[in-house]
Amino acid sequence: MISKDNYTCPICLGIFVDPCKLPCNHTFCLPCLLELVDFNFIQYKCPMCRNEFMNNNGPFKIDQEIQTFIQTHFKEEFEKRQQEIMISQKEKQKEMKIRVNYGNTYDYIEEEKNNKHLWSVYVTLDYINQYDQTTLNQIKLIDLIDSVTFYLDETFYPDFVVVRHPPFKITRKGWDVFSIPIEITFKKQYELNPIKLEHHLVFQQNGILKCQISKINAENIKKQLDFQNQQKQNAVQNKKVWKI
Template sequence: MISKDNYTCPICLGVFVDPCKLQCNHTFCLSCLLELVDFNFIRYKCPMCRIEFLNDKGPFKIDEEISHIVQTCFKEEFQKRKEEIKLKQEVDQKEMKIKINYGNTYRYIEEEKTNKHLWTVYVTLDYVNQLDQTPLNSLILIELVEKVKFTLDETFYPDVIVVKSPPFQLTRKGWDVFSIPIEITFKPQYKLDPIKFEHHLVFEQDGIKKCQISKINAENIKKQLDAQKSDQNQKIVQTKQIWKV
């Protein structure tokens, strides 16, 4: 007798839907894997054992053998779980994953007696999926940002710096490393929640580059872009009417 425990996803605890087996032999639903795996198109980690793999073999592949067993032996559970995933995907279509690139550059200053470290902390935004550019009219994501707040160590004055235009970066001299809380605030018309994270300075070689994936409400952005386009078209029509008169 086939045990359902052997065909249950350890993330959603439902039977497998589009099961994907990683190189470590742990298996997950494709939708669960894509939701949980923290990857930046270079490396990713198994959600179970945390073994790291290179993402160099293209998209995750469905294990057809496991999929067939689940659909044959656990039909009702499979259909129920499939419907749950479908409903969630309909909600997720309103969201879009963006890539937050951040880090710091670094240079050692020999002539300085105390503050011998010159560093620049920075933040940029990019699309995770380049196809997301199409419904947003190839919008440059950094144009959504109203300001970025950097909170420095209390030994700096001022220790809270707000940058209100790109490039969103900050250059200082210092004598030691510390963590910098960063808050990205978007322009109010897009109705997007702020994104908060921290960056720990690295004073080695040329610095460090990091990346994290966050979600924003793409539907709100598209509504605002459509409204702007409608206003522009209306102004063009009004201008033409004036010239006719």
């Protein structure tokens, strides 16, 4: 009897769909691999053994022998899993990964008696790949932000600060490190969920820069941009009619 366990993806725990075997001989579904491996980098790691490989050969190659075997012996499960992946990919097409950069700068003030630490906490947003920026008409991600809220230690007054214009940062003096929850809220018309993160202050060297990959709904942004462009075109047409 053929065991299905030998043909199960360790990432999604479903039957292999478009199986790809890495140099370490671990096999995964192609959609699962593409979700975890970023080909913008020269190297990538196996999700199982964490061995690192050079990205010299371009996209992963599907193992057609394993694919044919699964289609023959696990036909119903394979077709069901295919449908699940198709539905999932349609939803993911609406999403876009962005890079949230955050951290703090730091200076030590020798002449101060108590609050010797001068720090600034900041947040910026970047595209991960150029294609997304082109799709969204070159809009700056920072322009999507309505406000960034920094929640400070209770010893500060006020103990939270809302910044509504770039640069999204705050500067304070203090005597010790602590964690600062940060909430990024987007402009209402884009219908995007807030991004929440937390930064622990670092009082060493010049501070620290961190990065978090987050997902936002690119489809909502595109709809709003198209609406804005249509309004501009209508305004231009109305001016032409008025002149006539």
